[in-house]
Amino acid sequence: MPQLRENVSLKPYNTFGIDVHARYFTEVSGEQDVMEIIRKPELKELPKLILGGGSNMLFTKDFDGLVIKNNMHGVEVVEETDDYAIVKAESGETWHNFVLYCIGKGFGGIENLSLIPGTVGAAPIQNIGAYGVELQHVFEKLEAIHMDTGEKMVLSQDECDFGYRESVFKKDYKGQYFILNVTFRLSKIPLLNTSYGAIQKTLEEMQITEPDIAAVSRAVCHIRSTKLPDPAKLGNAGSFFKNPEIRDIQYNKLKENFPDIPGYPTDHHTVKVPAGWLIEQCGWRGKRVGNTGSHKDQSLVLVNYGDAKGEEIKNLAYEIQRSVKEKFGIDILPEVNIF
Numbered sequence: 651m652p653q654l655r656e657n658v659s660l661k662p663y664n665t666f667g668i669d670v671h672a673r674y675f676t677e678v679s680g681e682q683d684v685m686e687i688i689r690k691p692e693l694k695e696l697p698k699l700i701l702g703g704g705s706n707m708l709f710t711k712d713f714d715g716l717v718i719k720n721n722m723h724g725v726e727v728v729e730e731t732d733d734y735a736i737v738k739a740e741s742g743e744t745w746h747n748f749v750l751y752c753i754g755k756g757f758g759g760i761e762n763l764s765l766i767p768g769t770v771g772a773a774p775i776q777n778i779g780a781y782g783v784e785l786q787h788v789f790e791k792l793e794a795i796h797m798d799t800g801e802k803m804v805l806s807q808d809e810c811d812f813g814y815r816e817s818v819f820k821k822d823y824k825g826q827y828f829i830l831n832v833t834f835r836l837s838k839i840p841l842l843n844t845s846y847g848a849i850q851k852t853l854e855e856m857q858i859t860e861p862d863i864a865a866v867s868r869a870v871c872h873i874r875s876t877k878l879p880d881p882a883k884l885g886n887a888g889s890f891f892k893n894p895e896i897r898d899i900q901y902n903k904l905k906e907n908f909p910d911i912p913g914y915p916t917d918h919h920t921v922k923v924p925a926g927w928l929i930e931q932c933g934w935r936g937k938r939v940g941n942t943g944s945h946k947d948q949s950l951v952l953v954n955y956g957d958a959k960g961e962e963i964k965n966l967a968y969e970i971q972r973s974v975k976e977k978f979g980i981d982i983l984p985e986v987n988i989f
């Protein structure tokens with residue numbers, strides 16, 4: 651049975667650096683550990699929270715239950731042909747290490763997702779995405795255990811119901827399953843996606859004329875490390891809000907009053923509007939409120955300047971939502987999981 655600790659500070663375990671406590675805390679390094687926790691009668695009734703890297707969490711109060719920190723490691727190439735590779739990774743693997751492993755083997759498809767913090771097991775939860783690539787583009791299947799029954803199941807792409815920063819694990823299956831491992835289908839034929847954001851420009855600045863997956867990864871890492879605050883230095887959980895998708899009629903109307911409003915049409919008569927732009931227009935960029943604020947280089951990122959309480963960050967998020975709604979009539983919803 652994995653060791654059970656009591657009244658443990660979660661500060662080192664969430665990238666916002668919020669100091670709340672878990673009534674019970676344990677670490678698991680394999681399926682057997684998870685099964686033992688599920689079967690132990692005295693733990694049965696406790697609320698449970700699975701923690702990967704804590705990079706998409708905002709804790710607003712102590713957790714009156716059992717926090718399970720995932721330390722499951724291992725990567726295995728299950729199948730390889732001239733064209734593709736099927737790779738299975740244990741859920742506690744660090745996402746970026748997994749990306750680098752695949753690049754080292756010449757397996758492409760996740761280079762645009764370089765340097766996203768967190769674990770492999772959390773990646774399907776919000777269908778992580780960056781620079782025009784989403785996890786679902788390379789996802790094959792995952793294995794998970796039901797936290798009440800101990801029943802093990804395999805979920806396919808369809809069953810995960812992936813959407814924009816969404817999956818079944820944020821809806822019907824919320825908090826119910828422990829994801830054990832994720833299997834990916836990666837390409838051995840170069841299919842680069844460099845058209846998004848500043849990738850192409852950065853490759854040019856790096857004087858790379860014929861990029862490969864490793865070069866794209868380096869470019870993405872360079873952009874991210876110059877633009878985003880490092881959680882080790884300034885607590886944050888990346889983008890606090892999702893980009894809203896609004897009806898194209900509403901977008902065209904807004905364009906009359908705000909000619910500069912950026913928008914990316916989706917394929918269902920909606921337009922994705924960058925939440926960062928909306929927040930910036932409301933005057934929040936770089937603004938500090940007590941121990942928290944919106945970051946100076948990326949207004950979508952809320953930061954902890956030191957000793958912020960989760961409630962303070964939540965209140966700031968609420969004020970930002972309110973002002974965006976007032977100015978543009980648009981609801982922006984949190985991407986971060988608030989507990």
Ligand code: FAD
Nearest residue numbers: 702703704705706767768769771772778779780829887888
């Ligand atoms: P955690 O924060 O620990 O958990 C997140 C959720 O997943 C929680 O509900 C948790 O209970 C659940 N969970 C975790 N592991 C498991 C498991 N094994 N089984 C079941 N449930 C589980 N996200 C993007 O999509 N794109 C980006 O470009 C991006 N950039 C970021 C940049 C920065 C600087 C930061 C701080 C965050 C960024 N994020 C981004 C958000 C975050 O990195 C991702 O959401 C990541 O997948 C979270 O992983 P984690 O292991 O830290 O999850």
Ligand code: NAP
Nearest residue numbers: 779780781782846847848877878887888889893914924948
């Ligand atoms: P950016 O390049 O400044 O672009 C601003 C926004 O416009 C992004 O949110 C992006 O939406 C959208 N966008 C840009 N080019 C687009 C295109 N060609 N087609 C459709 N949408 C486009 O963004 P950034 O802040 O530097 O972030 C770069 C990438 O990293 C983005 O994909 C972003 O999502 C990701 N990122 C995510 C987090 C997180 O915590 N979730 C944190 C940092 C960065 P999308 O967000 O939908 O891509």
